[in-house]
Amino acid sequence: MKDSLMKRAGCGVRHEELFAGKGGKMGKRHKIAGTVKKYTVTMAVAGLGISFLLPILILLSGSLADALEWQGRAEALALDTEGYVDWKWIPDYPTLEQYKRLLFYSPAFLKLFWNSVRMAGMILAGQLLVGIPGAWALASFRFKGRGALFTGYVILMLLPFQVTMLSRYLVVRQLGLLDTAGAVTLPAVFSTFPVFLVYRSFRSIPPELPEAARIDGAGEWRIFVRIGIPLARGGILAAMVLDFLESWNMVEEPLAFLKDKSLWPLSLYLPEIGLSQAGFSCAASLVTICMSWFVFRIFSDSLEKGIINSGL
Amino acid sequence: MDGKNIRIKKRALVGFGCFLAFLAVCTLITKIIYVSGMALVTVGNPERRSITHNIVLQGRVRPVQEYGIYVRQGLRVETIYIKTGQRVEEGTPLFQVRMEDLEQLIAYTKEEIRYRQALLADESGQKKEEWQERQDRLAGLWEDYDMMVRELDIAVEKKLLAYEAARQAREQAEEDLLTVSGGDGASLERCKLAESQAALELEEILMQKEQRIREWERQYGIAQRVGYDAVAETVSLEHQLGQSRDTLEVLQELYVAEGVVCAPEEGIIVESRLRTGEYTTDTACMLFAQNEDLGSLEFVLDDVSLGCLSVGDSVDLEYRTDSGEKRLQEGTIAYIESRGGDDVARVNLAGAQWTVGQTVTLKYQYVTDTYPTVISRQALVEENNQYYVYVAEEQAGFLGTEERIRKVYVTLTDSNDSLAAVESAVLGAESKIVLQSNRDLAEGDLVRLLDGK
Structure with missing residues (x-):
């Protein structure tokens, strides 16, 4: 088959010899160059990948070292002198003591972990109830001021938290929600970013589909639930994943609105751990990262598709 | 590819579920460990109030005058024949001591006498020699004194004669100078020089005499003291020996009376300080009054009272009548005095119901x-003469409001x-002061309040 193809293409023996590598010099050079290029690119990309993984590797290595070993390593940091941290990738005296302490003797860490899970869950649930229908309304319905409203959404989405913090604080205080979980979850439920993301997914649905459904007698709710959500599932999941990552790692909102430390999320607990407990801090950080990793691993395909569809 | 992806996703989902389940179990275990380390405490608040002291003291009705009945200490009481308030005649048996203890004490006292006698004899011989040596030394010193004084x-x-001669020569030279014939200034100067020289020598010899006499007095004082210590020791030994002999005499009399101690004369037993089976002490065994003339009611006070x-x-004075009935009467504190290291309060007696020795x-x-x-x-907890209390203080943290213990030192003003x-x-x-705890507390401990807060 290959021979006949080569003949029809007009390639002679000479070409064949070259590309079959039967003693042709030019062919060999090309092959070597291609291989070198391939390996060079692979090494460069691998190197970049490893450098991205470095912080995780440092956390893993640090979490297996005990307090004494950390004392020797981080002396330069602790004494605030000129010097270097003496780092070893494999500790001299590896131990699981930090994990044992974290998982069985740190009720504060676990309590705040579940605080974060609860907060993230409430925010996602709220956004599903509020943001998704909102995005559908913006995408499907034609009403006066729709463009301006959407522009307003985009502007709000672009504003950093520091700009809207004061107004949020005043509203939350007026509602009597200050120093409660609602002070953090309620503003996040009405966040504009997921609306924007899911709007793009809803807009990618051909308008003929809902039109056809209307003709068939389907109500708006039915169209939304039976057509809109399934077709924009990727975008919805992408929005949920990104929102989860944002709410899992949020720092400013709880710091501004929550005085009671027992309501804090996990992201505020980690900075409270001092240098004297650096190993413990590494272990805590790794466990914290696990949640994000699991969510990303489960929904990575949807996230990819959703981002593509949304045009971000 | 889709199937593979779905499988990977399913595994990731299962892994995520296991991860959350594992953390839920860890949360439970952590909570159990955390709570098991907390003490359970009962707390109370300080109050603004007064403190009531219920004073209860035991006293006796004392006679106008009382005497002590003494017996050698170290004898075990076998029987007590009388009771407080009982009237006795001269010779009435009061109590009996164990004969075995008496025999042992007599034997011990005899041994003590023998020992002291031997010591005294030994000491006496030695002390006599020392004394003789002292006397000889003193005599020798006197002889030295006489010889020294004579020489001096x-x-x-x-020197005095030499001085006199020089002075006369000087006077003569002065006279000669004043008269027309004989005498010159140089001769007068020579005489003056000789006179001052003689005066110096005289002064020197007088000083020497004084020094030597003082030195002799010092040596004499030392020689005198050496003897006195020896004499003092001997006198002390002799005194101790006399005491032992007196004690032996008393014990032998008691032995002859078969260990029974009798009343020295007619009277009333005011107080008995003996108990059967216990040993006698060096204080009075019993207090005895010659008549029933009432003195007063006395109570020994402690610091609080x-x-x-x-x-x-x-x-209020509570007492029992002869029939055993309990009665209550009012009394007034007449005066409070310090006596023999104790503080004693006296209540004047009124009414006919009192008898000497009665307990009130x-x-x-x-x-x-x-x-x-x-x-x-x-x-309140006492430590090294200081008092402190544990106070539970609220502390907000990651686990909500917790109660943490703090040690607070206090000064005790009054207490019952x-x-x-x-x-x-x-x-x-x-302030929430810890009243009770189910385990030992330390500063900084986390606790749980028993009232459920």
């Missing part, structure tokens, strides 16, 4: 002024069995 006097006499009772206070109970309730900080006595008035700049009306 002769020397002084010589001394602070509460004052002269003129009206107290004094009851008095004293209410102090209001103290600003009064806590339960059981909250159940309450204590303290001074502290830290304690307030809202």
